[in-house]
Amino acid sequence: MKHRTFLIFVFISDLLMSVAALAGIFYLRFRADLIPSQVELYYSDLVFPALLLYLYWLVFYLYFDLYTFPAAPSRFDETVRVYKAHFYGILFLYLLTFDITQPLSLGRLALLAYMLLHGGLTVLGRLWIISLQRRNYLRGIGLKNVLIVGYNEYGFDIFGKIREFPALGYKVQGFITLDMAKHGGKSYEGIEVLGDVEALPEIIREHEIRELVIAFESTNHEKLLDVVSRVGRLNVGIKIIPDMYDIISGQARTNQIYGFPLIDIFPQLMPRWEKILKRALDIGVSLFALLVWLPFSPIIALMIKLDSRGPVFYRQERLGKNGRPFMIIKYRTMVSDAEAKTGAVWASKNDPRITKVGDFLRKSRIDEIPQFWNVLMNDMSLVGPRPERKVFIDEFVQKIPLYKHRLKMKPGITGWAQIKHKYDESFEDVKTKLEYDLYYLENMSIRLDLKIILSTISVMLSRKGQ
Numbered sequence: 350m351k352h353r354t355f356l357i358f359v360f361i362s363d364l365l366m367s368v369a370a371l372a373g374i375f376y377l378r379f380r381a382d383l384i385p386s387q388v389e390l391y392y393s394d395l396v397f398p399a400l401l402l403y404l405y406w407l408v409f410y411l412y413f414d415l416y417t418f419p420a421a422p423s424r425f426d427e428t429v430r431v432y433k434a435h436f437y438g439i440l441f442l443y444l445l446t447f448d449i450t451q452p453l454s455l456g457r458l459a460l461l462a463y464m465l466l467h468g469g470l471t472v473l474g475r476l477w478i479i480s481l482q483r484r485n486y487l488r489g490i491g492l493k494n495v496l497i498v499g500y501n502e503y504g505f506d507i508f509g510k511i512r513e514f515p516a517l518g519y520k521v522q523g524f525i526t527l528d529m530a531k532h533g534g535k536s537y538e539g540i541e542v543l544g545d546v547e548a549l550p551e552i553i554r555e556h557e558i559r560e561l562v563i564a565f566e567s568t569n570h571e572k573l574l575d576v577v578s579r580v581g582r583l584n585v586g587i588k589i590i591p592d593m594y595d596i597i598s599g600q601a602r603t604n605q606i607y608g609f610p611l612i613d614i615f616p617q618l619m620p621r622w623e624k625i626l627k628r629a630l631d632i633g634v635s636l637f638a639l640l641v642w643l644p645f646s647p648i649i650a651l652m653i654k655l656d657s658r659g660p661v662f663y664r665q666e667r668l669g670k671n672g673r674p675f676m677i678i679k680y681r682t683m684v685s686d687a688e689a690k691t692g693a694v695w696a697s698k699n700d701p702r703i704t705k706v707g708d709f710l711r712k713s714r715i716d717e718i719p720q721f722w723n724v725l726m727n728d729m730s731l732v733g734p735r736p737e738r739k740v741f742i743d744e745f746v747q748k749i750p751l752y753k754h755r756l757k758m759k760p761g762i763t764g765w766a767q768i769k770h771k772y773d774e775s776f777e778d779v780k781t782k783l784e785y786d787l788y789y790l791e792n793m794s795i796r797l798d799l800k801i802i803l804s805t806i807s808v809m810l811s812r813k814g815q
Contacts, residue, residue, distance in 0.1 A: 354491075355482055356416060362474035363410065367403040370467035371395055374459055406467075409438040412796070416622065422479055428472050435471075439464040483516045492520035494557055498549075498576060499564030500526040500535065500542055507564050508540065522556045525549060527565070527572060546572065549579050563589040578746070578753055619793040626795055631731050634802075635721040642718055649680060649715065656706040659685025662719060667736035670759040675728035677736055680716040682707025714809045720762045732798040733761025734786040745779060752779075755786050758793075763805040765789040765797070 375395060410416065413434040443460060485491050497504045504524055511519045523543035526532040532542045543552050561580065565572055577587065650661045663681040666674050683702040710716040723729040729736065734755045745752040766785035770778065
């Protein structure tokens with residue numbers, strides 16, 4: 350079962366179980382004659398409430414990431430996740446409809462019964478789908494293509510684990526060796542060596558690889574960085590053995606299903622529905638911000654013009670997602686042609702090139718407002734790593750191979766690094782911010798985006814932008 354098909358089944362199951370739970374409570378309350386009722390209701394009256402309740406639960410399910418699943422999801426963990434969402438959902442519904450004169454009325458008890466029934470039915474539906482997926486994996490249906498990078502005892506042990514636990518959903522397509530001259534043409538238990546690290550991008554595309562499992566000896570840390578650098582822009586997951594964890598700066602997430610000894614690095618956790626919602630949020634907020642700001646724009650333009658000669662707006666080419674260039678637009682905060690003599694350099698604290706009005710615009714983050722146009726044009730997002738110039742990116746990639754992973758994300762007006770650290774003034778600032786950007790890549794979610802946006806508003810109001 351493909352991941353998309355799996356999610357469709359889960360959505361349908363949740364809808365059916367939501368309707369079934371409401372119908373069950375309706376039957377017990379109004380049809381079973383267990384409790385006398387003076388209200389006359391019919392099943393046809395449930396159509397609109399059933400739809401409304403499903404949408405209500407959908408919000409909680411999305412908030413608690415109930416449509417994001419790990420490889421081989423645990424039945425117990427799934428049960429806990431569902432009831433956790435239900436507990437908060439019912440608590441909110443209880444407080445929303447609370448009547449201080451009748452805190453333990455029949456309606457309150459019916460609400461509790463509804464939570465238990467709805468949660469139980471939802472769990473049953475999800476566990477049935479998980480079991481169906483596992484049966485498909487055991488039959489070899491819907492498996493994820495995997496490469497083991499390392500033709501050695503580590504790789505052979507991992508291959509044995511994958512073969513021992515087919516419910517993981519992995520299918521090993523081949524091995525990648527560090528020494529093609531030594532291992533070229535060899536195979537292990539019918540699985541061939543397909544090439545070396547240099548050939549990885551081509552092999553990934555040819556065999557439609559979804560996951561890489563790095564199985565080097567712990568002394569080959571530099572080779573891991575080489576692999577990460579080569580596949581940085583490809584849509585492929587990377588897993589490593591635990592003794593290599595220290596080199597990727599803590600940007601990892603453990604995966605211990607069946608005792609499977611691997612760690613995910615840079616997992617992209619934002620599901621498709623969240624990506625769609627993120628884009629909708631980008632468009633909605635950008636349109637609103639540009640319309641609200643429109644009356645103030647002439648005032649800022651006049652302030653910039655009176656303060657120094659030059660254009661109101663500053664345009665410059667930056668690299669976006671997957672290295673695609675675009676023209677960023679900001680209010681000008683420096684003197685005109687600030688880099689004409691020096692070339693591309695960072696702005697420093699108390700930089701003499703920054704104008705008086707520009708200093709105010711930077712600290713209040715007002716200089717970023719024109720970038721909402723870049724967001725509307727889909728070059729940027731509200732939240733993401735700051736877009737950088739190609740000349741700096743080329744330099745950073747040479748010194749920090751992991752830097753290329755920033756380009757997997759659409760750049761943003763604000764980001765986790767921006768609210769946690771100051772403007773870049775040195776190479777050390779770049780490395781520090783990279784850690785924050787990689788954290789964001791690993792933990793991307795609508796919840797985190799909202800937290801960053803609210804923190805950015807606080808920074809703007811307090812004028813702590815530099």
